[in-house]
Amino acid sequence: MFIEILPTLLVWWVFVFKIIRDKIIFMLVFIDDSGDPGFKFDKGSSEYFVISMVIFDDELEAEKIAVAIKELRRKIGFPDDVEFRFFRTSHNIRIKFLNHINQFKFKIRCLIVEKSKIHSLELRNNRESFYSYFIKEVLKYSGGSIRDARIRIDGSGDRTFRKSFLSYLRRELNYGDRCIVKNCKLVNSKNDVLIQLADMVAGSINRFNNKEKSDFEEYRSIIKKHIEDEWNFQ
Numbered sequence: 409m410f411i412e413i414l415p416t417l418l419v420w421w422v423f424v425f426k427i428i429r430d431k432i433i434f435m436l437v438f439i440d441d442s443g444d445p446g447f448k449f450d451k452g453s454s455e456y457f458v459i460s461m462v463i464f465d466d467e468l469e470a471e472k473i474a475v476a477i478k479e480l481r482r483k484i485g486f487p488d489d490v491e492f493r494f495f496r497t498s499h500n501i502r503i504k505f506l507n508h509i510n511q512f513k514f515k516i517r518c519l520i521v522e523k524s525k526i527h528s529l530e531l532r533n534n535r536e537s538f539y540s541y542f543i544k545e546v547l548k549y550s551g552g553s554i555r556d557a558r559i560r561i562d563g564s565g566d567r568t569f570r571k572s573f574l575s576y577l578r579r580e581l582n583y584g585d586r587c588i589v590k591n592c593k594l595v596n597s598k599n600d601v602l603i604q605l606a607d608m609v610a611g612s613i614n615r616f617n618n619k620e621k622s623d624f625e626e627y628r629s630i631i632k633k634h635i636e637d638e639w640n641f642q
Contacts, residue, residue, distance in 0.1 A: 435465055440609075442458045449524070525642060559590075612630075
């Protein structure tokens with residue numbers, strides 16, 4: 409008798425699985441940086457390196473803000489292939505962008521590295537090690553707020569680096585019964601407006617640390633309510 413009803417049971421379980429799968433809410437994390445990993449301060453290297461994470465607990469909210477950013481781009485007359493990048497846009501566009509996205513639900517966590525305080529020769533002399541290490545740090549020490557996340561990071565690089573970098577993150581962040589990274593991809597910011605959002609956030613936080621600029625307070629003050637954590641790395 410069991411064999412006779414087995415096909416019906418299988419169909420039923422597939423149906424239940426699809427319902428459960430569709431109800432799962434994935435955490436989405438978009439990461440970008442501001443500044444550079446160089447240490448030649450007398451030749452223009454940035455004083456600070458900032459990594460920002462824009463975190464969505466609800467995939468639907470991420471979709472809403474993505475549409476809103478695309479609508480803003482058309483509203484201000486930008487072609488569809490133009491990126492929002494903090495250091496490539498004017499003061500007025502930065503203000504419009506940040507005010508436009510401020511109505512949505514997302515969290516910001518960021519890591520601020522004052523590079524003059526970094527003494528590790530490996531981090532000072534190897535750009536890939538510098539980048540990999542601080543991406544890992546900002547994800548690892550999140551107070552448990554990042555878990556089972558789908559992570560998207562702005563980046564390209566050669567195939568070997570991409571593979572080793574993603575393997576490094578999984579090895580360092582997922583062990584035992586802890587899973588921070590559900591899946592992780594390096595993506596082209598040109599094709600992802602939520603990575604562009606992370607860039608605008610990172611630029612805003614970086615500018616706040618540059619007190620010589622007259623607008624250093626303006627951008628961060630707009631998105632302040634979304635900031636869950638700002639970690640000044642020592």
